[in-house]
Amino acid sequence: MACRELLLNAFDMNTVGHLAHGLWRHPRDRATDYKDIAYWQDLARTLERGLFDGLFLADTTGVYDVYGGSADAALRHAIQLPANDPAVLVPAMAAVTEHLGFGITVNLSHEPPYLFARRMSTLDHLSRGRLGWNIVTGFLDSSARATGSSGLTGHDARYERADEFMDVVYQLWEASWDDDAVVADALRGVYAEPSRVHRVRHDGPHYQIDAIHLSEPSPQRTPVLYQAGASARGIAFAIKHAECLFIPNQGRAATASLVKTLRERIAEAGRDPGSVRILTSLEVIVGQTGAEANDKLADYRRHAEPRAALAQFASATGIDLSRYEGDEPIRPAGGEAIQSAHDAITRGSATGAWTVNRLLAGMTLGGRFTPIVGAAAEVATELIDWADATGVDGFNLVRTVTPEGFADIADLLVPELQTRGRFKRAYAPGTLREKLLGGPPRLALPHPGAAWRRNP
């Protein structure tokens, strides 16, 4: 485990406020430029300069409207609202980079699989095989209302539908066009050999399809599959499909235990536990010196908005936290959602009641992360220790003041990690899948997606 190179993603979103709320107000923060192509291209160049493995873009298809019973707090503080489409950023950033991966979040619940599969294939073509897909099945009730459902379908039923969705898109990506289907033979006038292109037929409870995939095979066919399921059914889904697992940061001990369990479950499922990358999220502030890093933290904190983090947390838990004040214990009552919310709030805490004050105290930079602050050497030590103690393969580093925070990581932290032999000195060649997993560019058995191929 020791001496392995860490994976680092930048964790961001096509929005003003992602996970460190209020920082858009910092004079050097450029997050309000999220509507400009140049903003994203500059970020992509910065990340590639720092040899980041990928830019991981979160997404939400609803709004946070539990706090105070409305979206007012979300609008006022720009809590992931507005939130623009992440997928269409990829071509602009791919145009100015060569190696950086792009992990984009798409909630499959709202996508027609035939056209979704084509959009992803197109992005994989345009990025020359640098696309990852973070598979989300939806968690906001507001999202269901927005898209015309009367409410969320049951949690387990949602994953069954998701499994079926995956079967459909795997077939489109892996089974419709043979590797040698496109011959582009100008002399014979044959672009594709019809005998090597196959109709996908699927007739399931949720999806029916009878079609040739519209895109010829892209470098990776199926994009690299990310998943962040935390529930029992979500983890079962992830164990089956994911090549990269994002797990919540619950502290070292709980994370180590979860990583161990996950790798065991992956092995039980017949997959090589080493073929799956497990990442968790961290927030870091790096300075030339420890003092400079602490000054930065103090400076950033003046612009952070912990109340906004509380409003986001309200939607994550389903508890209207605007109803609680100060040191009043948060005691939600009734209902399954509230129970799981309660579990979330009390997770990792053995003693004492949760209160708004206690929650706010933990939301240093306008989010639920406790930043790791220091000179590059200190932060590098912390990251290495974290990885070695927990078994994670790397980290999603949360956006703070942007792009400054990512530039500091690229220019200060990465060289330090390289000196310790814990970060690559150059990108590996090939697609994102080859870079991340070291294997072939396409899904390999026993991954269920590969099983759909005619010659898997």
Add this chain to the structure above:
Amino acid sequence: MACRELLLNAFDMNTVGHLAHGLWRHPRDRATDYKDIAYWQDLARTLERGLFDGLFLADTTGVYDVYGGSADAALRHAIQLPANDPAVLVPAMAAVTEHLGFGITVNLSHEPPYLFARRMSTLDHLSRGRLGWNIVTGFLDSSARATGSSGLTGHDARYERADEFMDVVYQLWEASWDDDAVVADALRGVYAEPSRVHRVRHDGPHYQIDAIHLSEPSPQRTPVLYQAGASARGIAFAIKHAECLFIPNQGRAATASLVKTLRERIAEAGRDPGSVRILTSLEVIVGQTGAEANDKLADYRRHAEPRAALAQFASATGIDLSRYEGDEPIRPAGGEAIQSAHDAITRGSATGAWTVNRLLAGMTLGGRFTPIVGAAAEVATELIDWADATGVDGFNLVRTVTPEGFADIADLLVPELQTRGRFKRAYAPGTLREKLLGGPPRLALPHPGAAWRRNP
């Protein structure tokens, strides 16, 4: 009408073979690079050099499988198959241009309106207001099967559903965020004023929504609306919604008559006929001299594949033209689709039976267009005469050998049109809507989309 500047779009598709089939085999044709970002960026730069108003990208969400009862011909000749997603090309091309418009085709039948509206808003943001949407409601039966419907819904019912879709996306684009909703006030910590953001509620037979639009207002809000409906119900839809109408090229007399009828119908609908641009499609080959242009035509023709055009025409008409040979009259029998197909085949022709040979003879460059061939002066005269005789505002110029054909237009034809005072010498400032229509950047009354605004 005379002396008006013509509008020129490049008419293309994210595919190997668009409307001039076989030309991908030409040694100088780069269409097989359609999977590369650089190919599209180079094209966009070429078009902007030539002051093209826009790049209009067609799309299809099905395959042409009527000819011979399979998609074999489509695959072999790359007849709009493979066909990648056009929308995601926009950010890459917008990054290297400043003025060029992007008209992308999206079939609304397969789109969830809430997320579609966001994707379009994101593209309008990223392109700084240069997005146009060609509204399609679907025509291929294979597309319906691919997306899980058992077959196409009735033609008129489809347009009723499309009207409802428009009502939903208009509300998201025009009515959810007030113009002054985003204040981005760092001092007060307010990004958007909640009182200026409104929930869209729609409960119709086909779509239900209860949501805030996820995107803040983009430069144009609603993208410039293109439509190409040719049926009675399609024209009614276009008259109501379209800002640019694409009409089929049926020769000068029939086109002039159609333009006149359309402008009358637009006026009857209470809209200013001058507020709608009408374009038809032409295919041109321009040379330094007439002789050079004719040499080019002869050279291009050697690579054209008229049989592929026949296969595409089979899907457009619903007649399996592979069942007819040589001079055998094409006499399809029975059924409504066949009748309208028969109308299509016989349109513009008063005498004589249609045969495969007769159709093939008209498919000079692997498509249904008869190219206008000549030195710039000759082609310019032809285009100007065409516009003045028919009343169209301009042309979609079909891709031939690419990018050479568009470069010839930019470098030879455009200067000639400028000399005649019939083409702009510089782009007008502002959004695509301002450039095309000369008015405000956003929909204006009496357009029905503008009526949804709180202060229209």
